[in-house]
Amino acid sequence: MTQNKGKALVIGAGIAGLSSAYYLLQKGWQVEILEQNDLTNNCSYGNAGMIVPSHFTPLAAPGVVAQGIRWMFNSKSPFYVKPSLSPQLISWGLKFLKHSNQQHVDHSASAIRDLNIVSSHLYNELAKKEEFDFELTQNGILMLYKTEKVAEEEIELAHTAIDLGLPVDILDKKGIQNLEPNAKLDVIGGINYKCDGHMNPVKLMTQMISYLKNNGAVFHTQHKVTGFEIEGTAIKAVIANDKKFTADQFVMTGGSFLPELAHKAGIKIHLMPGKGYSFMHNPENPANRLEHAALLLEARVAVTPMGGQIRFGGTMELAPHRDKKNMNRVEGIVQSIPNYMPDFRVKLPKESDIWFGYRPCAPDGLPYLGQSAKLKNLIIAGGGGMMGLSLGPIFGKTVSEIADGQQPSADIRIFNPERFS
Numbered sequence: 484m485t486q487n488k489g490k491a492l493v494i495g496a497g498i499a500g501l502s503s504a505y506y507l508l509q510k511g512w513q514v515e516i517l518e519q520n521d522l523t524n525n526c527s528y529g530n531a532g533m534i535v536p537s538h539f540t541p542l543a544a545p546g547v548v549a550q551g552i553r554w555m556f557n558s559k560s561p562f563y564v565k566p567s568l569s570p571q572l573i574s575w576g577l578k579f580l581k582h583s584n585q586q587h588v589d590h591s592a593s594a595i596r597d598l599n600i601v602s603s604h605l606y607n608e609l610a611k612k613e614e615f616d617f618e619l620t621q622n623g624i625l626m627l628y629k630t631e632k633v634a635e636e637e638i639e640l641a642h643t644a645i646d647l648g649l650p651v652d653i654l655d656k657k658g659i660q661n662l663e664p665n666a667k668l669d670v671i672g673g674i675n676y677k678c679d680g681h682m683n684p685v686k687l688m689t690q691m692i693s694y695l696k697n698n699g700a701v702f703h704t705q706h707k708v709t710g711f712e713i714e715g716t717a718i719k720a721v722i723a724n725d726k727k728f729t730a731d732q733f734v735m736t737g738g739s740f741l742p743e744l745a746h747k748a749g750i751k752i753h754l755m756p757g758k759g760y761s762f763m764h765n766p767e768n769p770a771n772r773l774e775h776a777a778l779l780l781e782a783r784v785a786v787t788p789m790g791g792q793i794r795f796g797g798t799m800e801l802a803p804h805r806d807k808k809n810m811n812r813v814e815g816i817v818q819s820i821p822n823y824m825p826d827f828r829v830k831l832p833k834e835s836d837i838w839f840g841y842r843p844c845a846p847d848g849l850p851y852l853g854q855s856a857k858l859k860n861l862i863i864a865g866g867g868g869m870m871g872l873s874l875g876p877i878f879g880k881t882v883s884e885i886a887d888g889q890q891p892s893a894d895i896r897i898f899n900p901e902r903f904s
Protein backbone atom coordinates (compact mmCIF):
# COMPACT_ATOMS: atom_id res chain seq x y z
CA MET A 484 0.00 0.00 0.00
CA THR A 485 1.18 3.52 -0.81
CA GLN A 486 0.81 6.99 0.73
CA ASN A 487 -2.53 8.47 1.84
CA LYS A 488 -4.26 10.19 -1.06
CA GLY A 489 -7.35 11.45 0.74
CA LYS A 490 -10.63 9.93 1.82
CA ALA A 491 -12.88 7.83 -0.40
CA LEU A 492 -16.43 7.06 0.65
CA VAL A 493 -17.99 3.96 -0.88
CA ILE A 494 -21.77 3.52 -0.80
CA GLY A 495 -22.87 -0.13 -0.71
CA ALA A 496 -21.10 -3.23 0.59
CA GLY A 497 -21.84 -5.68 -2.21
CA ILE A 498 -19.02 -7.09 -4.34
CA ALA A 499 -18.85 -3.84 -6.36
CA GLY A 500 -18.43 -1.72 -3.20
CA LEU A 501 -16.03 -4.09 -1.41
CA SER A 502 -13.85 -4.50 -4.49
CA SER A 503 -13.74 -0.72 -4.93
CA ALA A 504 -12.70 -0.38 -1.28
CA TYR A 505 -10.02 -3.07 -1.76
CA TYR A 506 -8.34 -1.45 -4.76
CA LEU A 507 -8.67 2.08 -3.32
CA LEU A 508 -6.87 0.87 -0.16
CA GLN A 509 -4.11 -0.66 -2.34
CA LYS A 510 -3.62 2.73 -3.93
CA GLY A 511 -3.30 4.49 -0.58
CA TRP A 512 -6.78 5.96 -0.11
CA GLN A 513 -8.38 6.12 3.30
CA VAL A 514 -11.65 4.22 2.85
CA GLU A 515 -15.04 4.37 4.56
CA ILE A 516 -18.03 2.29 3.52
CA LEU A 517 -21.69 3.13 4.12
CA GLU A 518 -24.09 0.18 4.04
CA GLN A 519 -27.84 0.37 4.71
CA ASN A 520 -28.02 -3.18 6.13
CA ASP A 521 -25.56 -5.36 8.03
CA LEU A 522 -22.73 -7.25 6.33
CA THR A 523 -24.39 -10.64 6.00
CA ASN A 524 -26.62 -10.48 2.97
CA ASN A 525 -27.12 -8.85 -0.40
CA CYS A 526 -27.10 -10.10 -3.98
CA SER A 527 -23.37 -10.83 -3.75
CA TYR A 528 -23.78 -13.66 -1.19
CA GLY A 529 -26.35 -16.19 -2.46
CA ASN A 530 -25.55 -16.09 -6.16
CA ALA A 531 -24.27 -19.07 -8.16
CA GLY A 532 -20.61 -18.10 -7.73
CA MET A 533 -19.74 -18.45 -11.41
CA ILE A 534 -17.00 -16.49 -13.12
CA VAL A 535 -18.26 -16.05 -16.61
CA PRO A 536 -16.20 -14.75 -19.52
CA SER A 537 -18.64 -16.98 -21.46
CA HIS A 538 -21.43 -14.45 -20.80
CA PHE A 539 -20.36 -12.04 -23.53
CA THR A 540 -23.95 -11.75 -24.84
CA PRO A 541 -25.89 -9.01 -23.04
CA LEU A 542 -29.30 -9.93 -21.57
CA ALA A 543 -30.81 -7.72 -24.29
CA ALA A 544 -30.29 -10.05 -27.27
CA PRO A 545 -32.37 -11.34 -30.19
CA GLY A 546 -34.95 -13.93 -29.20
CA VAL A 547 -35.00 -13.04 -25.50
CA VAL A 548 -38.26 -11.10 -25.79
CA ALA A 549 -40.15 -13.86 -27.64
CA GLN A 550 -38.87 -16.51 -25.20
CA GLY A 551 -39.72 -14.25 -22.24
CA ILE A 552 -43.30 -13.79 -23.45
CA ARG A 553 -43.74 -17.58 -23.84
CA TRP A 554 -42.43 -18.16 -20.31
CA MET A 555 -44.55 -15.41 -18.72
CA PHE A 556 -47.64 -17.61 -18.68
CA ASN A 557 -46.02 -20.41 -16.71
CA SER A 558 -45.72 -19.85 -12.94
CA LYS A 559 -42.75 -22.26 -12.70
CA SER A 560 -40.85 -20.75 -15.61
CA PRO A 561 -37.38 -19.32 -15.15
CA PHE A 562 -38.19 -15.87 -16.57
CA TYR A 563 -41.03 -13.59 -15.59
CA VAL A 564 -41.91 -9.95 -16.08
CA LYS A 565 -44.69 -8.88 -13.72
CA PRO A 566 -47.16 -6.97 -15.94
CA SER A 567 -47.45 -3.51 -14.45
CA LEU A 568 -48.04 0.10 -15.41
CA SER A 569 -45.02 1.14 -13.34
CA PRO A 570 -43.29 3.96 -15.28
CA GLN A 571 -39.94 2.47 -14.21
CA LEU A 572 -40.81 -0.89 -15.84
CA ILE A 573 -42.31 0.68 -18.98
CA SER A 574 -39.29 2.90 -19.55
CA TRP A 575 -36.92 -0.02 -18.88
CA GLY A 576 -38.93 -2.31 -21.19
CA LEU A 577 -38.84 0.14 -24.10
CA LYS A 578 -35.07 0.47 -23.79
CA PHE A 579 -34.73 -3.31 -23.52
CA LEU A 580 -36.76 -3.81 -26.74
CA LYS A 581 -34.65 -1.22 -28.53
CA HIS A 582 -31.45 -3.08 -27.64
CA SER A 583 -32.63 -6.67 -28.26
CA ASN A 584 -30.96 -6.99 -31.65
CA GLN A 585 -27.88 -8.51 -33.22
CA GLN A 586 -26.23 -5.16 -33.85
CA HIS A 587 -26.22 -4.42 -30.11
CA VAL A 588 -24.80 -7.88 -29.35
CA ASP A 589 -22.04 -7.44 -31.95
CA HIS A 590 -21.26 -3.97 -30.64
CA SER A 591 -20.91 -5.02 -26.99
CA ALA A 592 -19.62 -8.62 -27.02
CA SER A 593 -15.89 -7.91 -27.14
CA ALA A 594 -16.06 -5.18 -24.48
CA ILE A 595 -17.97 -7.49 -22.09
CA ARG A 596 -15.57 -10.36 -22.85
CA ASP A 597 -12.52 -8.19 -22.11
CA LEU A 598 -13.94 -6.90 -18.84
CA ASN A 599 -14.75 -10.44 -17.70
CA ILE A 600 -11.38 -11.89 -18.69
CA VAL A 601 -9.41 -9.23 -16.82
CA SER A 602 -11.69 -9.64 -13.82
CA SER A 603 -11.15 -13.39 -13.83
CA HIS A 604 -7.35 -12.83 -13.79
CA LEU A 605 -7.79 -10.43 -10.88
CA TYR A 606 -9.67 -13.16 -8.97
CA ASN A 607 -6.67 -15.46 -9.58
CA GLU A 608 -4.38 -12.82 -8.07
CA LEU A 609 -6.68 -12.32 -5.09
CA ALA A 610 -6.84 -16.06 -4.44
CA LYS A 611 -3.04 -16.18 -4.13
CA LYS A 612 -3.08 -13.84 -1.13
CA GLU A 613 -2.83 -15.62 2.19
CA GLU A 614 -5.91 -13.82 3.57
CA PHE A 615 -8.11 -15.35 0.87
CA ASP A 616 -9.34 -18.88 0.25
CA PHE A 617 -12.71 -18.76 -1.45
CA GLU A 618 -12.64 -22.10 -3.29
CA LEU A 619 -11.71 -20.51 -6.61
CA THR A 620 -11.80 -23.27 -9.23
CA GLN A 621 -10.95 -22.24 -12.76
CA ASN A 622 -11.94 -25.48 -14.51
CA GLY A 623 -14.67 -24.24 -16.85
CA ILE A 624 -18.45 -24.17 -16.84
CA LEU A 625 -20.58 -26.76 -18.64
CA MET A 626 -23.58 -25.59 -20.66
CA LEU A 627 -25.81 -28.68 -20.76
CA TYR A 628 -28.66 -29.17 -23.20
CA LYS A 629 -31.35 -31.75 -23.83
CA THR A 630 -33.01 -30.52 -27.01
CA GLU A 631 -31.82 -30.17 -30.61
CA LYS A 632 -33.13 -26.62 -30.75
CA VAL A 633 -31.02 -25.42 -27.81
CA ALA A 634 -28.06 -27.47 -29.02
CA GLU A 635 -28.20 -25.63 -32.34
CA GLU A 636 -28.37 -22.19 -30.65
CA GLU A 637 -25.61 -23.01 -28.18
CA ILE A 638 -23.25 -24.46 -30.79
CA GLU A 639 -23.70 -21.31 -32.85
CA LEU A 640 -22.92 -19.21 -29.76
CA ALA A 641 -19.90 -21.41 -29.02
CA HIS A 642 -18.55 -20.68 -32.52
CA THR A 643 -18.95 -16.97 -31.85
CA ALA A 644 -17.05 -17.47 -28.59
CA ILE A 645 -14.27 -19.27 -30.49
CA ASP A 646 -14.17 -16.38 -32.98
CA LEU A 647 -13.81 -14.05 -29.97
CA GLY A 648 -10.76 -16.06 -28.90
CA LEU A 649 -12.33 -17.93 -25.96
CA PRO A 650 -11.23 -21.51 -25.25
CA VAL A 651 -14.35 -23.59 -25.80
CA ASP A 652 -15.01 -27.31 -26.36
CA ILE A 653 -18.19 -28.45 -28.12
CA LEU A 654 -18.90 -31.92 -26.74
CA ASP A 655 -21.29 -34.75 -27.52
CA LYS A 656 -23.11 -36.81 -24.88
CA LYS A 657 -20.08 -39.02 -24.19
CA GLY A 658 -17.61 -36.14 -24.14
CA ILE A 659 -19.58 -34.18 -21.61
CA GLN A 660 -20.22 -37.27 -19.45
CA ASN A 661 -16.46 -37.93 -19.32
CA LEU A 662 -16.04 -34.58 -17.56
CA GLU A 663 -18.44 -35.65 -14.80
CA PRO A 664 -17.47 -39.24 -13.97
CA ASN A 665 -19.47 -39.33 -10.70
CA ALA A 666 -22.81 -37.95 -11.83
CA LYS A 667 -25.02 -39.45 -14.52
CA LEU A 668 -26.09 -36.82 -17.05
CA ASP A 669 -29.21 -37.10 -19.20
CA VAL A 670 -28.31 -34.60 -21.92
CA ILE A 671 -27.56 -34.76 -25.63
CA GLY A 672 -24.36 -32.76 -25.30
CA GLY A 673 -22.85 -29.62 -23.94
CA ILE A 674 -20.30 -26.86 -24.25
CA ASN A 675 -17.35 -26.52 -21.93
CA TYR A 676 -16.37 -22.88 -21.54
CA LYS A 677 -12.83 -23.51 -20.28
CA CYS A 678 -12.37 -19.78 -19.64
CA ASP A 679 -14.95 -19.88 -16.83
CA GLY A 680 -14.78 -20.96 -13.22
CA HIS A 681 -16.58 -20.87 -9.91
CA MET A 682 -16.06 -19.99 -6.26
CA ASN A 683 -17.81 -19.68 -2.91
CA PRO A 684 -19.22 -16.14 -2.82
CA VAL A 685 -20.04 -16.20 0.92
CA LYS A 686 -16.40 -16.98 1.69
CA LEU A 687 -15.23 -14.31 -0.73
CA MET A 688 -17.47 -11.66 0.86
CA THR A 689 -16.59 -12.50 4.47
CA GLN A 690 -12.86 -12.70 3.72
CA MET A 691 -12.98 -9.42 1.83
CA ILE A 692 -14.72 -7.70 4.76
CA SER A 693 -12.12 -9.05 7.23
CA TYR A 694 -9.28 -7.98 4.92
CA LEU A 695 -10.70 -4.47 4.56
CA LYS A 696 -11.24 -4.09 8.31
CA ASN A 697 -7.75 -5.39 9.09
CA ASN A 698 -6.28 -2.92 6.64
CA GLY A 699 -7.95 0.18 8.00
CA ALA A 700 -11.25 0.49 6.10
CA VAL A 701 -14.09 1.75 8.31
CA PHE A 702 -17.60 0.29 7.89
CA HIS A 703 -20.76 2.16 8.91
CA THR A 704 -23.52 -0.46 8.79
CA GLN A 705 -27.25 0.29 9.15
CA HIS A 706 -26.47 3.59 7.45
CA LYS A 707 -28.76 4.22 4.51
CA VAL A 708 -27.70 7.12 2.31
CA THR A 709 -30.74 9.37 2.05
CA GLY A 710 -29.30 12.54 0.53
CA PHE A 711 -26.36 14.35 -1.01
CA GLU A 712 -25.01 17.85 -0.43
CA ILE A 713 -23.86 19.13 -3.79
CA GLU A 714 -22.05 22.38 -4.55
CA GLY A 715 -21.63 23.17 -8.22
CA THR A 716 -20.26 20.02 -9.83
CA ALA A 717 -18.97 18.31 -6.69
CA ILE A 718 -20.45 16.30 -3.84
CA LYS A 719 -19.59 17.90 -0.51
CA ALA A 720 -21.18 15.29 1.74
CA VAL A 721 -23.62 12.42 1.82
CA ILE A 722 -26.32 12.15 4.46
CA ALA A 723 -26.98 8.91 6.32
CA ASN A 724 -28.77 8.54 9.67
CA ASP A 725 -29.00 12.37 9.84
CA LYS A 726 -25.18 12.58 9.85
CA LYS A 727 -22.96 14.11 7.20
CA PHE A 728 -20.09 12.10 5.73
CA THR A 729 -17.52 14.13 3.83
CA ALA A 730 -14.83 12.79 1.49
CA ASP A 731 -12.61 13.73 -1.42
CA GLN A 732 -13.93 10.96 -3.64
CA PHE A 733 -17.34 9.26 -3.63
CA VAL A 734 -18.10 5.83 -5.10
CA MET A 735 -21.70 4.84 -5.70
CA THR A 736 -22.55 1.16 -6.00
CA GLY A 737 -25.92 0.14 -4.47
CA GLY A 738 -26.75 -2.92 -6.61
CA SER A 739 -30.41 -3.01 -7.65
CA PHE A 740 -31.09 0.06 -5.46
CA LEU A 741 -28.76 2.20 -7.59
CA PRO A 742 -31.56 4.11 -9.41
CA GLU A 743 -33.09 5.53 -6.21
CA LEU A 744 -29.62 6.26 -4.77
CA ALA A 745 -28.43 8.01 -7.96
CA HIS A 746 -31.70 9.95 -8.18
CA LYS A 747 -30.86 11.57 -4.82
CA ALA A 748 -27.71 12.95 -6.47
CA GLY A 749 -29.71 14.13 -9.51
CA ILE A 750 -28.51 11.31 -11.77
CA LYS A 751 -30.77 9.04 -13.80
CA ILE A 752 -29.85 5.36 -13.89
CA HIS A 753 -32.17 2.77 -15.43
CA LEU A 754 -32.20 -0.61 -13.71
CA MET A 755 -34.78 -3.24 -12.86
CA PRO A 756 -34.26 -5.77 -10.06
CA GLY A 757 -34.04 -9.29 -11.54
CA LYS A 758 -35.04 -11.50 -8.64
CA GLY A 759 -33.46 -14.93 -8.41
CA TYR A 760 -33.44 -17.77 -5.88
CA SER A 761 -30.86 -20.23 -4.64
CA PHE A 762 -30.56 -23.03 -2.09
CA MET A 763 -27.94 -25.52 -0.95
CA HIS A 764 -28.19 -29.28 -1.45
CA ASN A 765 -26.20 -31.68 0.68
CA PRO A 766 -25.28 -34.62 -1.56
CA GLU A 767 -25.25 -37.64 0.79
CA ASN A 768 -25.04 -39.87 -2.28
CA PRO A 769 -21.57 -39.86 -3.96
CA ALA A 770 -23.38 -40.09 -7.32
CA ASN A 771 -24.47 -36.52 -6.63
CA ARG A 772 -20.92 -35.14 -6.75
CA LEU A 773 -19.95 -32.67 -9.45
CA GLU A 774 -16.54 -31.51 -10.65
CA HIS A 775 -17.77 -28.48 -12.58
CA ALA A 776 -20.30 -25.72 -12.31
CA ALA A 777 -23.02 -26.12 -14.93
CA LEU A 778 -25.99 -24.41 -16.49
CA LEU A 779 -29.04 -26.55 -17.29
CA LEU A 780 -29.89 -24.53 -20.33
CA GLU A 781 -33.54 -25.20 -21.18
CA ALA A 782 -34.44 -24.79 -17.49
CA ARG A 783 -32.06 -21.84 -16.96
CA VAL A 784 -30.83 -23.42 -13.71
CA ALA A 785 -27.32 -22.88 -12.33
CA VAL A 786 -25.57 -25.71 -10.47
CA THR A 787 -22.37 -25.02 -8.54
CA PRO A 788 -20.28 -27.29 -6.29
CA MET A 789 -19.59 -25.23 -3.16
CA GLY A 790 -17.89 -26.26 0.06
CA GLY A 791 -18.79 -29.96 -0.29
CA GLN A 792 -22.40 -29.06 -1.09
CA ILE A 793 -24.14 -28.02 -4.29
CA ARG A 794 -25.85 -24.70 -4.81
CA PHE A 795 -28.80 -24.61 -7.20
CA GLY A 796 -30.01 -21.25 -8.41
CA GLY A 797 -32.18 -19.66 -11.02
CA THR A 798 -35.19 -17.66 -12.17
CA MET A 799 -35.31 -14.06 -13.26
CA GLU A 800 -38.38 -12.10 -12.14
CA LEU A 801 -38.25 -8.55 -13.45
CA ALA A 802 -40.42 -6.53 -11.08
CA PRO A 803 -40.02 -3.88 -8.39
CA HIS A 804 -38.43 -5.12 -5.12
CA ARG A 805 -40.78 -7.43 -3.23
CA ASP A 806 -39.27 -9.52 -0.44
CA LYS A 807 -41.70 -12.43 -0.77
CA LYS A 808 -40.61 -15.89 -1.85
CA ASN A 809 -42.54 -17.39 -4.74
CA MET A 810 -42.35 -21.12 -4.00
CA ASN A 811 -43.68 -22.00 -7.48
CA ARG A 812 -40.50 -20.65 -9.02
CA VAL A 813 -38.31 -22.64 -6.61
CA GLU A 814 -40.39 -25.74 -7.35
CA GLY A 815 -39.66 -25.11 -11.05
CA ILE A 816 -35.93 -25.25 -10.28
CA VAL A 817 -36.23 -28.42 -8.16
CA GLN A 818 -38.35 -30.27 -10.76
CA SER A 819 -35.92 -29.53 -13.57
CA ILE A 820 -32.87 -31.07 -11.83
CA PRO A 821 -33.59 -34.82 -12.39
CA ASN A 822 -34.32 -34.11 -16.06
CA TYR A 823 -30.59 -33.45 -16.43
CA MET A 824 -29.18 -35.41 -13.48
CA PRO A 825 -31.48 -38.42 -12.99
CA ASP A 826 -29.66 -39.72 -9.90
CA PHE A 827 -30.06 -36.46 -8.02
CA ARG A 828 -32.81 -36.56 -5.41
CA VAL A 829 -33.29 -32.93 -4.47
CA LYS A 830 -36.26 -32.07 -2.25
CA LEU A 831 -38.08 -28.76 -2.25
CA PRO A 832 -36.27 -26.86 0.52
CA LYS A 833 -38.04 -25.26 3.47
CA GLU A 834 -38.94 -21.65 2.74
CA SER A 835 -36.48 -20.51 5.42
CA ASP A 836 -33.61 -22.30 3.61
CA ILE A 837 -34.22 -20.48 0.34
CA TRP A 838 -32.20 -17.38 -0.46
CA PHE A 839 -33.21 -14.70 -2.91
CA GLY A 840 -31.46 -11.64 -4.31
CA TYR A 841 -31.99 -8.92 -6.88
CA ARG A 842 -29.67 -8.77 -9.89
CA PRO A 843 -29.10 -5.17 -10.96
CA CYS A 844 -30.26 -5.39 -14.60
CA ALA A 845 -29.67 -2.52 -17.02
CA PRO A 846 -32.04 -2.41 -20.02
CA ASP A 847 -29.20 -2.84 -22.54
CA GLY A 848 -27.58 -5.59 -20.42
CA LEU A 849 -24.38 -3.59 -19.93
CA PRO A 850 -22.90 -2.50 -16.61
CA TYR A 851 -22.64 1.10 -15.47
CA LEU A 852 -19.00 1.88 -14.83
CA GLY A 853 -17.15 5.16 -14.88
CA GLN A 854 -16.77 8.72 -13.77
CA SER A 855 -19.97 10.77 -13.53
CA ALA A 856 -20.02 13.54 -16.13
CA LYS A 857 -22.22 15.63 -13.85
CA LEU A 858 -20.37 15.30 -10.54
CA LYS A 859 -16.61 15.36 -10.84
CA ASN A 860 -15.85 13.53 -7.59
CA LEU A 861 -18.32 10.69 -8.16
CA ILE A 862 -17.58 7.28 -9.69
CA ILE A 863 -20.40 4.81 -10.38
CA ALA A 864 -19.98 1.01 -10.45
CA GLY A 865 -23.08 -1.16 -10.83
CA GLY A 866 -25.56 -2.85 -13.10
CA GLY A 867 -23.55 -6.08 -13.22
CA GLY A 868 -26.79 -8.03 -13.86
CA MET A 869 -26.13 -11.77 -14.27
CA MET A 870 -22.35 -11.30 -14.16
CA GLY A 871 -21.99 -8.82 -11.31
CA LEU A 872 -19.95 -11.19 -9.15
CA SER A 873 -17.58 -11.94 -12.01
CA LEU A 874 -17.06 -8.26 -12.68
CA GLY A 875 -16.38 -7.29 -9.04
CA PRO A 876 -12.57 -7.00 -9.22
CA ILE A 877 -12.48 -5.12 -12.53
CA PHE A 878 -15.13 -2.74 -11.18
CA GLY A 879 -12.91 -2.11 -8.15
CA LYS A 880 -9.67 -1.76 -10.10
CA THR A 881 -11.28 0.67 -12.57
CA VAL A 882 -12.75 2.74 -9.72
CA SER A 883 -9.30 3.04 -8.11
CA GLU A 884 -7.67 4.03 -11.41
CA ILE A 885 -10.24 6.77 -12.05
CA ALA A 886 -9.93 8.02 -8.46
CA ASP A 887 -6.18 8.31 -9.03
CA GLY A 888 -6.75 10.35 -12.20
CA GLN A 889 -5.41 7.55 -14.42
CA GLN A 890 -6.82 6.38 -17.71
CA PRO A 891 -8.69 3.14 -16.86
CA SER A 892 -6.76 0.10 -18.08
CA ALA A 893 -10.02 -1.46 -19.36
CA ASP A 894 -11.93 0.12 -22.22
CA ILE A 895 -15.09 1.25 -20.41
CA ARG A 896 -16.48 3.73 -22.92
CA ILE A 897 -19.67 1.78 -23.68
CA PHE A 898 -20.37 1.36 -19.95
CA ASN A 899 -20.80 5.12 -19.39
CA PRO A 900 -23.05 5.33 -16.32
CA GLU A 901 -24.96 8.34 -17.66
CA ARG A 902 -25.58 6.89 -21.14
CA PHE A 903 -29.37 7.11 -20.74
CA SER A 904 -29.40 10.58 -19.15
Ligand SMILES: Cc1cc2nc3c(=O)[nH]c(=O)nc-3n(C[C@H](O)[C@H](O)[C@H](O)COP(=O)(O)OP(=O)(O)OC[C@H]3O[C@@H](n4cnc5c(N)ncnc54)[C@H](O)[C@@H]3O)c2cc1C
Pocket residue numbers: 494495496497498499500517518519520524525526527528529530531532533534535706707708709736737738739740741744757758759760761785796797839840841842843864865866867868869870871872873874
Ligand atom coordinates in the same frame (compact mmCIF):
# COMPACT_ATOMS: atom_id res chain seq x y z
C1 LIG B 1 -29.78 -16.37 -8.24
C2 LIG B 1 -28.61 -15.51 -8.68
C3 LIG B 1 -27.47 -16.10 -9.22
C4 LIG B 1 -26.39 -15.31 -9.66
N1 LIG B 1 -25.28 -15.93 -10.11
C5 LIG B 1 -24.22 -15.18 -10.52
C6 LIG B 1 -23.03 -15.84 -10.97
O1 LIG B 1 -22.93 -17.06 -10.96
N2 LIG B 1 -22.00 -15.05 -11.39
C7 LIG B 1 -22.08 -13.69 -11.42
O2 LIG B 1 -21.12 -13.05 -11.85
N3 LIG B 1 -23.19 -13.05 -10.95
C8 LIG B 1 -24.26 -13.77 -10.50
N4 LIG B 1 -25.38 -13.14 -10.05
C9 LIG B 1 -25.44 -11.67 -10.06
C10 LIG B 1 -24.61 -11.06 -8.94
O3 LIG B 1 -24.90 -11.70 -7.73
C11 LIG B 1 -24.91 -9.55 -8.82
O4 LIG B 1 -24.81 -8.92 -10.10
C12 LIG B 1 -23.92 -8.86 -7.89
O5 LIG B 1 -23.89 -9.52 -6.65
C13 LIG B 1 -24.28 -7.40 -7.69
O6 LIG B 1 -23.33 -6.83 -6.82
P1 LIG B 1 -23.46 -5.32 -6.35
O7 LIG B 1 -22.35 -5.03 -5.43
O8 LIG B 1 -23.64 -4.44 -7.55
O9 LIG B 1 -24.87 -5.27 -5.58
P2 LIG B 1 -25.29 -5.92 -4.17
O10 LIG B 1 -24.56 -7.15 -3.89
O11 LIG B 1 -26.78 -5.98 -4.17
O12 LIG B 1 -24.81 -4.84 -3.12
C14 LIG B 1 -25.36 -3.54 -3.11
C15 LIG B 1 -25.31 -3.03 -1.67
O13 LIG B 1 -25.63 -1.63 -1.65
C16 LIG B 1 -26.41 -1.38 -0.50
N5 LIG B 1 -27.18 -0.14 -0.69
C17 LIG B 1 -28.12 0.10 -1.63
N6 LIG B 1 -28.63 1.35 -1.47
C18 LIG B 1 -27.99 1.90 -0.40
C19 LIG B 1 -28.10 3.15 0.27
N7 LIG B 1 -28.98 4.09 -0.13
N8 LIG B 1 -27.29 3.38 1.32
C20 LIG B 1 -26.39 2.44 1.75
N9 LIG B 1 -26.28 1.22 1.17
C21 LIG B 1 -27.06 0.96 0.09
C22 LIG B 1 -27.31 -2.62 -0.42
O14 LIG B 1 -27.85 -2.77 0.87
C23 LIG B 1 -26.32 -3.72 -0.78
O15 LIG B 1 -25.70 -4.25 0.36
C24 LIG B 1 -26.48 -13.90 -9.58
C25 LIG B 1 -27.60 -13.30 -9.00
C26 LIG B 1 -28.66 -14.09 -8.56
C27 LIG B 1 -29.85 -13.42 -7.95
